[in-house]
Amino acid sequence: MKKTIQEINEKIRKGKAVVVNAREIIDIVEQNGIEKAARDVDVVTTGTFGPMCSSGAYFNIGHSKPKIKIGGGKAYLDDVPVYTGFAAVDIYLGATAMPDDDPRNKVYPGEFAHGGAHVIEDLVKGKDIKFEATAYGTDCYPRKKLETHININDLNEAVLFNPRNAYQNYNVAVNLSDKTIYTYMGILKPNLGNANFCSAGQLSPLLNDPYYKTIGIGTKILLGGGVGYVAWQGTQHNPDVPRKDNGVPQAPAGTLAVIGDLKQMKPGWLVGTTMCGYGVTLTVGIGVPIPIIDEEICKYTAVKDEDIWTQIVDYSEAYPQGKKESLGEVNYAQLTSGAITVQGKEVPTGNLSSYSKAIEIANTLKDWIIKGEFLLSESVAELPGPGSGYTFKPLKERELVS
Amino acid sequence: MTSQKIVLHFPRKIVNQPVIWTLIKEYDLECSILKANITPSEEGLMVLELKGNNDNYKLGIDFLTELGLKIQPLSQDIIRNKERCIDCGVCIPVCPAGALEADPETRKVSFNDSKCVVCEFCVQVCPFKAMEVRFE
Numbered sequence: 413m414k415k416t417i418q419e420i421n422e423k424i425r426k427g428k429a430v431v432v433n434a435r436e437i438i439d440i441v442e443q444n445g446i447e448k449a450a451r452d453v454d455v456v457t458t459g460t461f462g463p464m465c466s467s468g469a470y471f472n473i474g475h476s477k478p479k480i481k482i483g484g485g486k487a488y489l490d491d492v493p494v495y496t497g498f499a500a501v502d503i504y505l506g507a508t509a510m511p512d513d514d515p516r517n518k519v520y521p522g523e524f525a526h527g528g529a530h531v532i533e534d535l536v537k538g539k540d541i542k543f544e545a546t547a548y549g550t551d552c553y554p555r556k557k558l559e560t561h562i563n564i565n566d567l568n569e570a571v572l573f574n575p576r577n578a579y580q581n582y583n584v585a586v587n588l589s590d591k592t593i594y595t596y597m598g599i600l601k602p603n604l605g606n607a608n609f610c611s612a613g614q615l616s617p618l619l620n621d622p623y624y625k626t627i628g629i630g631t632k633i634l635l636g637g638g639v640g641y642v643a644w645q646g647t648q649h650n651p652d653v654p655r656k657d658n659g660v661p662q663a664p665a666g667t668l669a670v671i672g673d674l675k676q677m678k679p680g681w682l683v684g685t686t687m688c689g690y691g692v693t694l695t696v697g698i699g700v701p702i703p704i705i706d707e708e709i710c711k712y713t714a715v716k717d718e719d720i721w722t723q724i725v726d727y728s729e730a731y732p733q734g735k736k737e738s739l740g741e742v743n744y745a746q747l748t749s750g751a752i753t754v755q756g757k758e759v760p761t762g763n764l765s766s767y768s769k770a771i772e773i774a775n776t777l778k779d780w781i782i783k784g785e786f787l788l789s790e791s792v793a794e795l796p797g798p799g800s801g802y803t804f805k806p807l808k809e810r811e812l813v814s
Numbered sequence: 815m816t817s818q819k820i821v822l823h824f825p826r827k828i829v830n831q832p833v834i835w836t837l838i839k840e841y842d843l844e845c846s847i848l849k850a851n852i853t854p855s856e857e858g859l860m861v862l863e864l865k866g867n868n869d870n871y872k873l874g875i876d877f878l879t880e881l882g883l884k885i886q887p888l889s890q891d892i893i894r895n896k897e898r899c900i901d902c903g904v905c906i907p908v909c910p911a912g913a914l915e916a917d918p919e920t921r922k923v924s925f926n927d928s929k930c931v932v933c934e935f936c937v938q939v940c941p942f943k944a945m946e947v948r949f950e
């Protein structure tokens with residue numbers, strides 16, 4: 413039996429759609445079988461809440477009197493430098509940017525208490541933010557200096573636009589060396605002291621639609637507690653990694669670029685994050701609805717933690733040196749049990765991604781759909797899938813010839 | 815007479831030495847171990863109440879310092895800021911005292927203050943600055 417998205421939307425409008433989260437569908441399929449589950453359930457909601465470095469927001473701050481051309485000049489939001497290479501008053505704030513005078517890792521390990529991600533969090537909270545800009549001055553934009561406070565409500569546009577979010581699966585990070593290392597996967601204690609992972613597993617959007625059959629460009633999603641859209645495949649999208657029989661990639665694979673109006677996003681769902689010794693990043697809440705258009709999709713959404721496998725990678729040597737070496741494969745049921753075995757040693761595990769918040773996101777999206785407030789969108793173009801030839805290539809370094 | 819609660823950080827190399835025995839036997843100090851977490855070949859932590867006459871207390875502390883132990887007075891406490899905590903659980907494996915645990919069903923993280931040995935690992939590890947040191 414097949415359903416179209418229009419039919420599902422019709423049910424949502426009438427308040428008759430059956431919506432469950434990606435945890436609940438597991439039991440429904442187990443009890444009723446795929447066929448009945450696919451008939452009964454219309455939408456499965458997914459969720460994820462984890463650090464996602466390739467995030468940021470662009471703003472149009474409005475024109476001052478006299479006018480200033482910040483484009484090509486310098487500008488700061490709460491001391492964090494923003495990108496100014498656009499028109500006069502358009503700026504982009506990256507999540508990982510940090511104040512010029514932050515000592516970084518000069519005092520090792522660096523603390524990284526404040527950066528672009530924290531400014532984004534404060535903007536969403538409605539706080540006033542200090543804005544400073546310097547420009548070179550032109551005939552039409554004579555002003556050279558601007559110092560003021562801005563507030564998200566006064567900006568013309570405030571748009572969250574993240575080039576890479578929602579990784580489909582991720583590595584488990586460990587440390588084989590004999591000293592503590594400070595990574596984007598957290599602090600890793602020596603000699604396999606801990607193993608960190610970062611995924612909502614069975615709740616994670618792209619793990620519930622492994623071949624991107626429903627999630628595509630234009631898909632309407634929950635982003636930062638508000639509404640957003642999939643804008644494109646994310647950077648480093650890599651659909652051709654090895655997959656298990658259930659279609660689930662065994663290593664980091666697909667990614668999403670997402671966009672949405674920052675003004676309607678909510679505090680608590682975009683959180684400034686500090687990775688000791690590494691830097692600043694933004695923890696982003698994303699929820700994606702998956703329309704149950706047929707049995708195949710229904711089967712994908714019933715994926716369980718124990719059916720999702722990933723690779724254990726040494727972040728003291730293999731990762732920084734770009735060596736494709738795995739220390740073994742584990743599934744998310746093992747990872748969430750509290751410990752895994754690596755090289756014969758029991759290693760305690762920690763998740764950087766919050767499972768309980770991911771459930772909250774999936775349930776929020778579920779509520780919106782049940783109440784008829786959120787209709788599903790048909791994607792306008794597909795994301796590149798396996799066999800499309802789309803890959804994630806390393807950089808080819810070439811010598812500069814002058 | 816001096817009586818104080820202190821936190822001892824043991825480097826790996828002296829975990830196997832009879833430190834407490836020496837404090838009692840050689841320095842005539844009363845030792846109550848309030849919390850301890852030491853595993854062979856790993857760093858250890860102990861919260862200790864030390865009691866004895868002033869000279870012996872000072873000599874005992876000197877002995878510990880010379881051995882290479884880090885000593886902190888127990889005048890601070892760790893609290894969790896529930897507003898900042900997102901229940902990720904990345905702090906769990908670094909806690910040497912088992913004070914941080916995930917509920918197997920909800921996967922929410924609980925903090926058991928009475929097990930905490932104030933090592934402050936979680937303060938550095940938590941990406942959301944949810945674990946805070948409170949000075950008393």
Ligand code: SF4
Nearest residue numbers: 899900902903905940
């Ligand atoms: S690392 Fe921080 S945010 Fe995560 S569970 Fe521990 S205290 Fe909470």
Ligand code: SF4
Nearest residue numbers: 909930931933934936
């Ligand atoms: S300070 Fe943090 S890591 Fe150390 S014992 Fe207490 S809860 Fe555990």
